[in-house]
Amino acid sequence: MSADLCVLGLGYIGLPTASIFATRGKKVVGVDVVPRVVETINQGKIHIQEPELDVLVRAAVHSGNLRASLKPEAAATFIVAVPTPFKATETNPKAPDLTYVESATRSIAPVLAPGNLVILESTSPVGTTEAMRDWLFDEVQKTRPDELPALRESVLFAHCPERILPGQMLKELVSNDRISGGLTPEAAEKARDLYRLFCTGEIFLTNARTAEMCKLTENASRDVGIAFANELSLICDRLDIDVWELIRLANRHPRVKILQPGPGVGGHCIAVDPWFIVDSAPELARLIRTAREVNDDKPHRVVDRVKACAGRFKQPVIACLGLAFKADIDDLRESPAVDIVAHLAQQKVGRILAVEPHVRALPKSLEGKGVELTPLDTAVSQADIVLVLVNHREFVQFNRRKLEGKAVIDTRGLWR
Ligand SMILES: NC(=O)c1ccc[n+]([C@@H]2O[C@H](COP(=O)([O-])OP(=O)(O)OC[C@H]3O[C@@H](n4cnc5c(N)ncnc54)[C@H](O)[C@@H]3O)[C@@H](O)[C@H]2O)c1
Structure with a gap:
């Protein structure tokens, strides 16, 4: 049968x-x-x-x-x-x-x-x-x-x-x-x-083309929203404005709902699916393409910021908090945090201590690059620069007094 x-x-x-x-x-x-x-x-x-x-x-x-x-x-x-x-x-x-x-x-x-x-x-x-x-x-x-x-x-x-x-x-x-x-x-x-x-x-009926576009639209919409927040974060850095405070205040407007910036966009959905729309209508999908480019560029901006900060130290030690593509999961695939750590290591910006409580070993892309997988307390105590890349629960709960005297670069607005 x-x-x-x-x-x-x-x-x-x-x-x-x-x-x-x-x-x-x-x-x-x-x-x-x-x-x-x-x-x-x-x-x-x-x-x-x-x-x-x-x-x-x-x-x-x-x-x-x-x-x-x-x-x-x-x-x-x-x-x-x-x-x-x-x-x-x-x-x-x-x-x-x-x-x-x-x-x-x-x-x-x-x-x-x-x-x-x-x-x-x-x-x-x-x-x-x-x-x-x-x-x-x-x-x-x-x-x-x-x-x-x-x-x-x-x-x-x-x-x-x-x-x-x-x-x-x-x-x-x-x-x-x-x-x-x-x-x-x-x-x-x-x-x-x-x-x-x-x-x-509820299950809504439509034709196949609309259903295909609907799924892509959902992810492209998230991507464009995150790109807007990421772009704001760069502008605010230049203008010496706290982007987290800015977004919190702007969101008090009854019809404004700005998403949160971060170190980039990872995972295998939001960072991939908008490209399917761009491929179908390249000359029309200008905003969607630009959003992808803004989000793909963000990790490089974070690396530049760390390099500028590291210049102040003789032999900088950098604690990179988080490798996963989002909070409280162990998925490191297409994670902007992994990219950032890889770039810092490759460019020999300093001694790189990676903290990722959800994995037991570094991903292959970071092996042999001098990156050390380190427990949170040890990494922070040894660091000159603490770089927050993922808002894992363990990091949110971290005793901030232990950060005194350290340079903190917080791409997630965790410790404000
Ligand atoms: N993972 C998510 O969160 C998520 C969410 C929504 C949509 N999607 C979409 O769903 C689809 C599947 O994603 P996933 O995360 O399950 O992928 P996955 O990689 O986890 O699983 C896909 C499986 O398909 C198998 N496979 C490949 N070719 C095959 C073939 N010819 N016949 C039978 N099996 C084959 C692979 O071996 C693999 O085990 C993708 O299009 C993805 O974009 C994923």
Whole structure:
């Protein structure tokens, strides 16, 4: 008997999604191309860190409703949740890389059956759901041409992007509102009915292109807001104004809501997705591109500030507080804090002590560069300059009296 659901890509999005459907009674086959991932999940264990995900996956696997496999199997619905990074091309250094989506989609072709629903969950440029349909039917044409007319007639396609926040994924998976965008209204409705099984938020119907643009717009909106705050922070440094006080006061206006500046923008969503809009309409997406550039430039400005300060010391010791891309998590991927520490080390600005309470070892990009992973108290006591890069709880609670006599560069407005 074929499964209810086949979920392709068992990472941060696919694994919780597959597991929650399984715990709600659906027969789910999860597919990943990495054998270790498949083996780990089949043992009821997890290969990524997310609060309570271990409990959910164990329950899903032990119920007999979730099984992992290296290849797609026949199912009523396919959900694709594979990576969508960017890559450099000859014309665009930040072009969307849809190779994972294409290969996952093509891999469905041998088991596709009439009436199936195919859902794209990966964050994708506008037009990807249509491209997905074309790739899938192209693969069917090559391998099962006689069956193409019946499949073309009846297979449905929808885009249902994910909005969950790392660290709160299981809660948000259930409670967030969702968008269901179909290539046809019937596809949007069918996808909505499926997510209804666990989603307590509202589910809004639209077409696939609007759904694709909606997800990109959400992240671009955050990026533009942060860029505004980051630009203000640079202007305030020059004009000798405390940007944190400025934003606090400006936000007392009833219709003003300025976000907080920081050392840059990291992670694999906000720093990536706006480029998909820029790629689709380069001459029109001027503000969105500029926001990306402002945020990508911020780490360099922080490095310049530290260098200027370090010039006052003979052999400066710099305590860099935080490496993660945001507070209270262990995720160092695409973190501006890591970039800043790497640049300081590379430019030999001083002795670099990195403090990151959420990891046991430095990331590969900082290995062999003379950066020392150091406990918070030790680093601060030895430092001439204390550079705050992440607003981890441990840093917020730090006894500020221990900072006396140190130069403090606080990119997060932690100790004001
Ligand atoms: N992580 C987040 O917070 C988040 C939030 C919203 C949206 N998204 C989007 O969701 C998508 C997936 O992100 P993620 O964080 O889950 O990625 P991830 O890297 O954690 O997981 C993706 C998985 O897909 C697997 N994979 C790659 N090619 C495959 C194929 N052909 N068939 C089957 N599996 C394949 C990989 O081995 C990996 O395990 C991306 O488009 C991302 O932008 C992520």
